[in-house]
Amino acid sequence: MHPISKNIVNFLDTVGSLSFFVGRFFKEGFKFPFEMKELIRQCYLIGYNSLLLVMTTGFIMGLVLTIQVRPTMIEFGAVSYMPAMIGISVIREIGPVVTALICAGKIGSGIGAELGSMKVTEQIDAMEVSGTNPFKFLVVTRVWATTLMLPLLVFVADAVGLFGSFLVEHVKGDVSFTLYFNEVFDSLVYGDLIPATIKSFFFGFAIGIVGCYKGYNSGKGTAGVGLAANSAVVIASLLLFVIDFLAVLMADIFFEI
Amino acid sequence: MNNSIKKEEYNTIHQEEKPLVKIKGVEKSFGSNHVLKGFDLELYPKENVVILGKSGSGKSVLIKCLVRLIEIDKGTVTVLGKSIPDLAQEALDQIRTEIGFLFQGSALYDSMTVRENLRFPLRRHKDRMKGRDENELIVNALKSVGLEDAIDLMPAELSGGMKRRVALARTIILEPSIILYDEPTSGLDPITANEIIQLILKIQREQNTTALIITHDMDCARVISNRVIILQDGINYAEGTYDALSKSQDPKVKAFFKEVKSR
Numbered sequence: 001m002h003p004i005s006k007n008i009v010n011f012l013d014t015v016g017s018l019s020f021f022v023g024r025f026f027k028e029g030f031k032f033p034f035e036m037k038e039l040i041r042q043c044y045l046i047g048y049n050s051l052l053l054v055m056t057t058g059f060i061m062g063l064v065l066t067i068q069v070r071p072t073m074i075e076f077g078a079v080s081y082m083p084a085m086i087g088i089s090v091i092r093e094i095g096p097v098v099t100a101l102i103c104a105g106k107i108g109s110g111i112g113a114e115l116g117s118m119k120v121t122e123q124i125d126a127m128e129v130s131g132t133n134p135f136k137f138l139v140v141t142r143v144w145a146t147t148l149m150l151p152l153l154v155f156v157a158d159a160v161g162l163f164g165s166f167l168v169e170h171v172k173g174d175v176s177f178t179l180y181f182n183e184v185f186d187s188l189v190y191g192d193l194i195p196a197t198i199k200s201f202f203f204g205f206a207i208g209i210v211g212c213y214k215g216y217n218s219g220k221g222t223a224g225v226g227l228a229a230n231s232a233v234v235i236a237s238l239l240l241f242v243i244d245f246l247a248v249l250m251a252d253i254f255f256e257i
Numbered sequence: 258m259n260n261s262i263k264k265e266e267y268n269t270i271h272q273e274e275k276p277l278v279k280i281k282g283v284e285k286s287f288g289s290n291h292v293l294k295g296f297d298l299e300l301y302p303k304e305n306v307v308i309l310g311k312s313g314s315g316k317s318v319l320i321k322c323l324v325r326l327i328e329i330d331k332g333t334v335t336v337l338g339k340s341i342p343d344l345a346q347e348a349l350d351q352i353r354t355e356i357g358f359l360f361q362g363s364a365l366y367d368s369m370t371v372r373e374n375l376r377f378p379l380r381r382h383k384d385r386m387k388g389r390d391e392n393e394l395i396v397n398a399l400k401s402v403g404l405e406d407a408i409d410l411m412p413a414e415l416s417g418g419m420k421r422r423v424a425l426a427r428t429i430i431l432e433p434s435i436i437l438y439d440e441p442t443s444g445l446d447p448i449t450a451n452e453i454i455q456l457i458l459k460i461q462r463e464q465n466t467t468a469l470i471i472t473h474d475m476d477c478a479r480v481i482s483n484r485v486i487i488l489q490d491g492i493n494y495a496e497g498t499y500d501a502l503s504k505s506q507d508p509k510v511k512a513f514f515k516e517v518k519s520r
Contacts, residue, residue, distance in 0.1 A: 114368075117367075118366075118367075121362050121364055121367075122360045122361070122362060122364040123364050123365070123366055123367070125321070125326050125358075125360065125364065126358070126360055126364035126366075127366075127377075128326060129324050129326065129353050129356070129358045130353070130377055130378035130381065130427075131350040131351075131353050131354055131378065131381040131382055132377070132380070132381050133346075
């Protein structure tokens with residue numbers, strides 16, 4: 001087979017098996033009994049353990065954005081629009097996308113490597129012969145955890161990012177906390193918040209499902225584990241941009257942003 | 258088949274008992290690689306059957322077919338009178354509690370302590386252990402492998418031999434009637450390997466289990482087995498006691514023993 005044809009076949013094969021994997025998640029993800037204890041543990045590991053990284057990234061994002069944009073806004077005599085501009089861009093786009101990309105790197109690769117090594121060392125088989133459904137215990141809990149935790153992490157990143165931006169405005173423009181955040185909230189409408197929140201759930205789902213899919217189907221020994229972790233990040237990051245594009249398109253239709 | 262003990266003769270030994278495991282004409286392929294080409298086996302109560310074969314001969318595939326970790330292409334697999342390929346998931350999970358499985362690399366859950374590893378099989382099958390204290394079961398299982406002090410350690414803190422013993426404790430915690438051992442002594446030094454062999458024999462004596470053992474280790478096969486099957490070219494090529502097979506004049510059996518012993 002020609003190398004290009006082989007790549008196309010491989011791509012279609014991956015899309016097909018990923019679709020089956022997603023289908024299996026929806027089939028098993030809503031069925032009793034739920035692995036609640038494991039779900040809570042995963043929410044803690046995924047959410048709490050990513051908090052510091054997400055807060056640091058969000059804070060720097062707010063600082064840098066404000067420092068870089070401020071001179072241009074001054075040039076156009078529009079510095080009073082700074083809080084509104086930063087608020088809208090952080091809430092609508094930068095907060096969710098940057099947080100999701102950070103989480104794709106941290107959480108997606110972690111899930112891919114963990115499940116990959118469990119597969120290689122037959123831990124998943126051991127789970128199955130002990131009468132536990134490994135898909136439900138390992139995949140469903142992790143995908144629900146990323147789906148539920150990512151919007152919360154985005155919320156934290158947005159808040160910290162706006163605070164970082166306020167610090168710059170306070171130092172350089174002597175803007176008070178109340179004035180800054182009044183300006184931010186006055187500029188925001190539901191059309192900014194709702195699509196951003198909805199797409200955060202999809203981002204979380206994509207990170208979880210891709211990480212689990214790559215880990216759960218990894219092979220080729222320990223080399224396969226590295227490959228699973230690596231490709232989980234690459235595919236999830238790519239998917240995030242596709243989802244983001246679709247979300248912006250839908251928001252444009254339904255909220256006329 | 259080149260039986261060192263003829264099959265008919267062997268069946269007369271067990272004529273009053275029904276086999277716990279019956280495998281007939283099992284075939285399994287992975288792409289163009291035909292691993293099993295019509296394998297037959299009957300495993301009787303309290304027997305220790307060892308399956309010997311070269312690497313890649315399909316030994317591990319065979320025991321994974323017994324618990325449906327791998328689906329067979331053709332043939333029948335019956336365990337405790339139930340056809341494994343035809344069972345619904347719930348019934349399969351139920352029958353899996355009767356089958357212990359010791360994996361080659363121990364397969365302990367890395368993120369759980371020894372206690373949690375042993376608790377894991379119990380969580381789905383509390384009804385089976387009705388009225389018995391969970392912690393007591395865990396401690397007793399660990400005592401039987403001599404590792405009660407390791408109860409709160411993580412698998413990463415254990416040596417290879419300790420890991421295998423914890424895995425053995427996890428295998429027997431539900432008191433299965435059949436235990437499948439996949440290379441129980443691989444990767445262990447001779448002293449630790451001998452300890453594992455003695456533990457397997459002790460467990461069989463105390464719990465009256467039936468065992469199917471996959472191994473490369475000829476000492477393990479010699480000490481543990483009541484019967485040995487040589488898996489070659491996807492079929493049970495030869496069958497008999499260890500002594501009978503080691504003295505066999507069949508060229509392939511002779512070559513196999515010579516090759517394994519020279520390693």
